[in-house]
Amino acid sequence: MANAARTDGLILITTEDCHFCERAHDVLQVLGVAAREIAVDSDEATGLAAHGIPLAFMPVLTDGERVIAYGRLSEKRLRKELAL
Secondary structure (H helix, E strand, O other): OOOHHHHOOOEEEEOOOOHHHHHHHHHHHHHOOOOEEEEOOOHHHHHHHHOOOOOOOOOEEEOOOOEEEEOOOOHHHHHHHOOO
16 A cells, blocks of 8 residues: 555544544545544643644644644545645
């Protein structure tokens, strides 16, 4: 798969009862992109925030070093951002 390197290691940071988080799952599924999900109140999310990943608007899709998307994820924007 040509895009595997671009989508390996993605993390989706979510919170409970979040309709944007539910939409993020749907968008990622449509795109065929797998992301490991973690809770915003987890130690791992706290660590990501300490390294500069902003967690003000859920969900946050990150590769661990930069924010790829947040809030209401756009299928079109993610296709471009992930070169799908």
